[in-house]
Amino acid sequence: MNNSSLRPAGQRYPVCKTYAPADTNQIKTNYGIQWNYPEPDIKIYTIRGGREICKNNQCATSSDPVAAELYKTVKKVYEFFENIFNFRGIDGKGKIAKLYINWQEHNAQWSCSSETINEVCQFKFNNTFAVTEEVVAHEYFHAIMNGRLTYKGQSGALDESLADVFGIAFKHWSIDKEILENDNNYQLKRQELNDHKTQLLKHQGSNNHEIQELNDYKNQLIRQQESNNREIQQINQEVINIRKIRTTNNREIQELNKRGFLTLAQHESNNRETQLLKRKTQLLEQQKLNKREVKRIDREMLNISKIQDLNEHKLQLLKPQELDNSKIWLITGQILVNRKTWWIGNLRDLSIPSTMERNYKQDLDEDKQDLPRYDEENDYGYVHDNSCIPSHAFYLACQSGSGRTWGIIAQIWFRASQNRTLENNETFETFAHRTIEVAKEFEMADIVHQAWSSVGVLSTISDNIVYDEKSEEDQFQSPEYKHVGF
Numbered sequence: 001m002n003n004s005s006l007r008p009a010g011q012r013y014p015v016c017k018t019y020a021p022a023d024t025n026q027i028k029t030n031y032g033i034q035w036n037y038p039e040p041d042i043k044i045y046t047i048r049g050g051r052e053i054c055k056n057n058q059c060a061t062s063s064d065p066v067a068a069e070l071y072k073t074v075k076k077v078y079e080f081f082e083n084i085f086n087f088r089g090i091d092g093k094g095k096i097a098k099l100y101i102n103w104q105e106h107n108a109q110w111s112c113s114s115e116t117i118n119e120v121c122q123f124k125f126n127n128t129f130a131v132t133e134e135v136v137a138h139e140y141f142h143a144i145m146n147g148r149l150t151y152k153g154q155s156g157a158l159d160e161s162l163a164d165v166f167g168i169a170f171k172h173w174s175i176d177k178e179i180l181e182n183d184n185n186y187q188l189k190r191q192e193l194n195d196h197k198t199q200l201l202k203h204q205g206s207n208n209h210e211i212q213e214l215n216d217y218k219n220q221l222i223r224q225q226e227s228n229n230r231e232i233q234q235i236n237q238e239v240i241n242i243r244k245i246r247t248t249n250n251r252e253i254q255e256l257n258k259r260g261f262l263t264l265a266q267h268e269s270n271n272r273e274t275q276l277l278k279r280k281t282q283l284l285e286q287q288k289l290n291k292r293e294v295k296r297i298d299r300e301m302l303n304i305s306k307i308q309d310l311n312e313h314k315l316q317l318l319k320p321q322e323l324d325n326s327k328i329w330l331i332t333g334q335i336l337v338n339r340k341t342w343w344i345g346n347l348r349d350l351s352i353p354s355t356m357e358r359n360y361k362q363d364l365d366e367d368k369q370d371l372p373r374y375d376e377e378n379d380y381g382y383v384h385d386n387s388c389i390p391s392h393a394f395y396l397a398c399q400s401g402s403g404r405t406w407g408i409i410a411q412i413w414f415r416a417s418q419n420r421t422l423e424n425n426e427t428f429e430t431f432a433h434r435t436i437e438v439a440k441e442f443e444m445a446d447i448v449h450q451a452w453s454s455v456g457v458l459s460t461i462s463d464n465i466v467y468d469e470k471s472e473e474d475q476f477q478s479p480e481y482k483h484v485g486f
Contacts, residue, residue: 040078040089040096042071047100047124066101069131074099077137080170081144084407085414090117090143097121097143101130108135110142117146133174134331138167145417150424156383158431161390162417164348167331169410175328211301218297221290228283228290235276235283242273329395348388350395389455390428397444397451412438412448428457 043055044067054062059071074096081087088094095117103109108129112121123143129135141163149159329351394413398406416422416434423430432452439448452458 040075040094042074042096042099044070044099044101046102047104048102050100053101064101066127066130070099070101070125070136073131073133073136074140076133076174077140077170080137080173081140084169084173085411087144087414087418090140090146097123099123099125101125101127103127108139110139110146112143112146115147117143121146134167134171137170138163138331141166148422148424149426151383152380153383153425154381154386154427155423155425156380157386158390158426158428160383160387161394162413164331164350164387164391165394165413166410168329168350169406171328172406214297214301218294221294221297225287225290228287232280232283235280239273239276242276348384348391350388350391389457390431393432393451393455393457395451396454397448400447400450408442408444409448412442412444428452432457 039056041056042059044053044059044062045051046053053059053064053067054071059067062068062071078089078096081089089096097110097112097117098119098121100122103124103126106126106128107124108126109124110122111124112118114120121143123139125136125139142159145159145162149155151159330349394409397409397412412435415438416431419434422434432448435452436445436448439445449458
């Protein structure tokens with residue numbers, strides 16, 4: 001392949017639309033080195049006036065949510081490259097350049113006018129991209145490369161592809177981090193969750209039994225209420241009858257009372273009425289108590305029902321969460337920061353390179369019409385469009401690992417990118433051969449070769465490629481390395 005810029009046209013090269021299985025059991029490799037690393041020196045500024053917002057640990061508790069999130073992500077990316085690739089900071093010696101947020105352009109960018117990292121080098125982020133982890137990792141790798149690849153044509157597309165590849169590799173690593181660090185802790189945590197689930201199920205069974213007992217008690221109270229009502233009615237009727245008899249014998253009673261005598265019947269009548277009225281009072285009081293008790297039971301049953309609903313929710317949370325494999329290879333974003341949702345759309349998908357035929361900026365927030373827009377027609381030889389070709393080769397290599405993980409393929413790509421013989425005008429083909437050479441150490445040369453062949457880079461037939469001579473015209477970069485953006 002010559003050094004002309006490549007632009008994919010339709011389905012001119014094979015496209016694989018299957019997604020990598022996120023099988024965490026496969027993540028047991030000997031790549032990467034684990035050790036205690038020093039804290040990186042991180043300083044975050046606002047691009048408006050250059051004011052320092054925070055530095056180092058201050059950023060973790062910064063009142064600026066974007067700065068706090070960016071600090072957290074940069075620390076994670078720093079850890080990723082050190083632990084997995086034995087590469088500290090952006091210069092291999094632990095250096096982290098200044099980070100600027102509040103950039104008005106809907107973009108993210110690394111810029112440096114020096115071959116060595118110094119005070120003039122900087123990251124710039126629109127706040128949307130500053131809180132998107134794979135975008136931060138993408139720019140971080142641009143800083144690692146720092147202009148080693150000429151930013152136009154194939155070398156420029158390769159530069160963009162490598163940034164995407166390691167942005168996605170970081171995304172994989174973030175998801176698998178707990179298992180990579182300590183599988184025993186993961187198993188212990190899973191056992192704790194299972195024990196908790198068992199306790200919840202037992203508690204739920206106990207609650208069901210308690211609800212049944214309360215229902216039985218409530219029904220008993222209701223039956224007692226009905227019995228009391230009948231007895232009260234009988235008492236009322238008997239009292240009425242007693243009073244009728246008393247009225248009928250009223251004259252006799254009055255005469256006897258005058259003489260100071262009461263008939264035995266009168267004594268019995270009075271005693272009976274007193275007893276009945278007393279019983280009625282007791283029943284009415286019991287009715288009040290029963291009503292209060294029924295209300296209490298209803299409240300308790302409602303509380304138990306709420307607890308059951310809560311336990312059901314907890315059980316759902318304890319179920320293993322399915323990973324959406326359709327997003328694992330996608331550089332995208334919809335993030336919540338400080339209760340505000342930022343949408344950055346779908347930018348590039350390593351698994352489906354045909355998505356690059358459309359304008360990758362179309363998914364950005366259409367309401368941001370006032371923000372500066374990147375001129376895609378001056379893309380240094382369509383470096384963003386054509387980056388999908390080597391990126392898809394990386395994806396295919398990860399798919400063909402027969403149980404091996406993305407981590408080994410990322411090791412191969414990283415070593416190839418850091419080779420001292422890497423040329424400024426590196427082509428897809430020369431870089432492909434570099435990866436194949438490194439892959440021999442892992443006994444994966446055939447897999448990597450097949451991946452590059454599948455996207456047409458190592459094909460001897462040019463049917464898969466459309467050359468665009470216009471893309472090379474007037475596409476020159478300034479002495480300062482400043483990739484046009486994400």
